[in-house]
Amino acid sequence: MDMYRAFLAIVLSFIILIGYQFFFVKPALQQQGGQQQTQQAEQNKTGTGASAVEKTAPAAPAAVPGQEPAVAARAQKVEANPNARDIVIDTPLYTAVISEQGGGFKSFELKKYKRDNSQNSPLMQLVKTRSPLDLPVLFTLDNGAAENLPLYRADRDHITLSQEDQVTTLTMTARLPGGVEVTRTLVFDPSTYLIDTSYTVKNGDTPFQAAPAMVLTNKPFTEGTAASRYMFSGPVALVNDELHEIKGKKLSQGVQTLQGNVTWAAYEDNYFICALIPQEPTTRMVTMAASGDKVHTIVAEGVTQLAPGAVQEFKYKMYFGPKKLSILKETGYELSRAINFGWFDIIAKPMLWLLNFFYDYVGNYGVAIILLTVLIKGIFWPITSKGMKSMKNMQKLQPKVAKLKEKYKDDPQRMNQEMMALYKTYKVNPLGGCLPMFLQIPFFFALYKVLLMSIELRHAPFMLWITDLSAPDRLWIGIDIPVLHGIPVLTLLMGASMYLQQKMTPTTADPTQAKIMQWLPVLFTFMFINFASGLVLYWFVNNLLSILQQQLINRQTSKA
Structure with missing residues (x-):
């Protein structure tokens, strides 16, 4: 031979x-930015309880094949609430800004990473969206439709942590129509990118059927880098112990749905990741859809029945930070599997x-x-x-x-x-x-x-x-x-x-x-x-x- x-x-x-990678992967990724969200779909069983929390939603048109109601029914625009404050969280690893309107992150800057390699480069920003509806991460009781964003009230407007400080808690409370109260608790640790968050839902005087969900909306973190031309960027989830990378071509075909044991769901590029990590082991549904260059990822809990005065808690962790193998392994929750070298992973x-x-x-x-x-x-x-x-x-x-x-x-x-x-x-x-x-x-x-x-x-x-x-x-x-x-x-x-x-x-x-x-x-x-x-x-x-x-x-x- x-x-x-x-x-x-x-x-x-x-x-x-x-x-x-150049002729197929790259165009597929670019298709994410060219896809517009299609028509609204009627709500299914997981979204029928929204009327008990907020105003009755208008009837939706017939469902479009392949779409999930929670994604298709999302509101298109929400005006900024002038009464909402910005809560600043400053740690050795990042500076985050949380809006009281909906509780999403308006900003998340990583202190150890710059946007580019120039001397005066700003810090790496993981939040590229601007509308209150599109800020990561939002907790809703209408299966992710987010027709109305609650106004939370935080117990403070600024938290500053040094490396020597202990973990610190931020509490935010919102009152919804029907007497429902939602208390959000966030725990910040200065030594990690991991953030604990829990939502305690307390019902009012009438029976309440809710469809709790977490909504993660992202735009590409960076564009035009050498690696971004060849590597995956988009929504990803670890469901039933299997890694699912939803590439642009597949995402352009309509809403993608995954169901089962959701270890985490995220948006990532070659170097950074924003991840939601549910804490209670149960069957969940993850839906992913593109709207322009935005990607919506919804982790739905399913229908929850609350009796008058009943209380239920939903726990999550969030990781907004670098895709560095040593850090992800130390963080746990199998986040290290987000670094996927493909067939040659073992080497x-x-x-x-x-x-x-x-x-x-x-x-x-x-x-x-x-x-x-x-x-x-x-x-x-x-x-x-x-x-x-x-x-x-x-x-x-x-x-x-x-x-x-x-x-x-x-x-x-x-x-x-x-x-x-x-x-x-x-x-x-x-x-x-x-x-x-x-x-x-x-x-x-x-x-x-x-x-x-x-x-x-x-x-x-x-x-x-x-x-x-x-x-x-x-x-x-x-x-x-x-x-x-x-x-x-x-x-x-x-x-x-x-x-x-x-x-x-x-x-x-x-x-x-x-x-x-x-x-x-x-x-x-x-x-x-x-x-x-x-x-x-x-x-x-x-x-x-x-x-x-x-x-x-x-x-x-x-x-x-």
């Missing part, structure tokens, strides 16, 4: 992967751990990538050396192979028999050069996912002009270069190293195939030109190590 045929297959697989997560292990010692993620590359190369060094030696020996046999092909060109079966006898005589394995390459494929793609998805590399500097390992490599030269806006120095060095490696590698390819292979460095250079510089750095260092290894093999075989 020709090593270069195998290598070409690997390259084509890589191109297919990237092409799929990728140990690689991420190693990347952070090296960073803890060297304090630079660029250097950590180099050390991780050296480690992976070292692990595969023996088997790769055997493959290279096998290819070198195969190259020496080429004249004999060419004679056999010429001699038995009219008898393919005899030609194959003679060639296998030749390989056996000289103890050469024709598959020896291919096997090491195939064994390394899962590790390459796992590291590719780690370097593309890990928040650790976001705005992480390496050296000189590379100030963000999650962004494409560009050297600013004082003038704006069209399209590129700078010179991709590291990418060009990577292409040059690949060309040198190709020249040093033994080839058994025919002249036509060899000419095709000469274009691979050019193809890879163009393909990597908009990749994160951390990934380019890995590939460049790997090429340099392969050149070193090939040089050593060439010396050994020349002496033999």
Whole structure:
């Protein structure tokens, strides 16, 4: 088997992967922003109790196939209440602003993360919506329709916590029509992004049927980053121990519904996540729908019957913060499963751990990538050396192979028999050069996912002009270069190293195939030109190590 045929297959697989992400995943994500919410649907059994809490809702038109009533019946506009105050929560990790109108978050800024890598960049903002109806998170008693937003009254208008402070509680109370009282309690811990929240519903003097639900409305946190072009962004939920990522194409087909044991439901992008975590184990329904570039996620509790004077409590936790594996694991509630490396998850997560292990010692993620590359190369060094030696020996046999092909060109079966006898005589394995390459494929793609998805590399500097390992490599030269806006120095060095490696590698390819292979460095250079510089750095260092290894093999075989 020709090593270069195998290598070409690997390259084509890589191109297919990237092409799929660029031409299919990206347009699918963009479709989220182009979908308008369709017609209203009539309320079903889970929403019939809204009239006991608020004014009787007008009759809804016939249901649209595929839509859930709670999403379709949401009010389109709610005027801001001038009597509602903004409650500011300031902790070492974030600054949040809660509106008394509905109790949603008007702002949630992460203090340890900036929006971009510029010196004067504002802090990372996770709330992009403005209307009181669209603020995350809202608690409703009408299955998420939120026709009327209650006016809460908080027991204070400002909470400031330092790292040394203990957990602090904020209490908000709202009175609804019919004598129903809702008390919201939020518990803030300065050491975590996790927020405890509970809603105590106390009924008035008449029987009451409610359909409690939590509503999470989000817009994309960031746009136009290198990783956002290829990675998932949108609603996601862990239901019945299965991770559901609702991608743009599926979301555009109408409201998506999940039912069962809801561990959490969230909106995420490559680096950040806003998650709702129900605390009581019971069957729930999650509905997800797009309205413009907004995504509505509703976690419905089902119908609840309250007798006069009855009290019922609904408990949740909320996580608004980074998708950093170590933080999510420490937080618990299986939030770490939001970081999904796909098929290569079992390999990728140990690689991420190693990347952070090296960073803890060297304090630079660029250097950590180099050390991780050296480690992976070292692990595969023996088997790769055997493959290279096998290819070198195969190259020496080429004249004999060419004679056999010429001699038995009219008898393919005899030609194959003679060639296998030749390989056996000289103890050469024709598959020896291919096997090491195939064994390394899962590790390459796992590291590719780690370097593309890990928040650790976001705005992480390496050296000189590379100030963000999650962004494409560009050297600013004082003038704006069209399209590129700078010179991709590291990418060009990577292409040059690949060309040198190709020249040093033994080839058994025919002249036509060899000419095709000469274009691979050019193809890879163009393909990597908009990749994160951390990934380019890995590939460049790997090429340099392969050149070193090939040089050593060439010396050994020349002496033999």
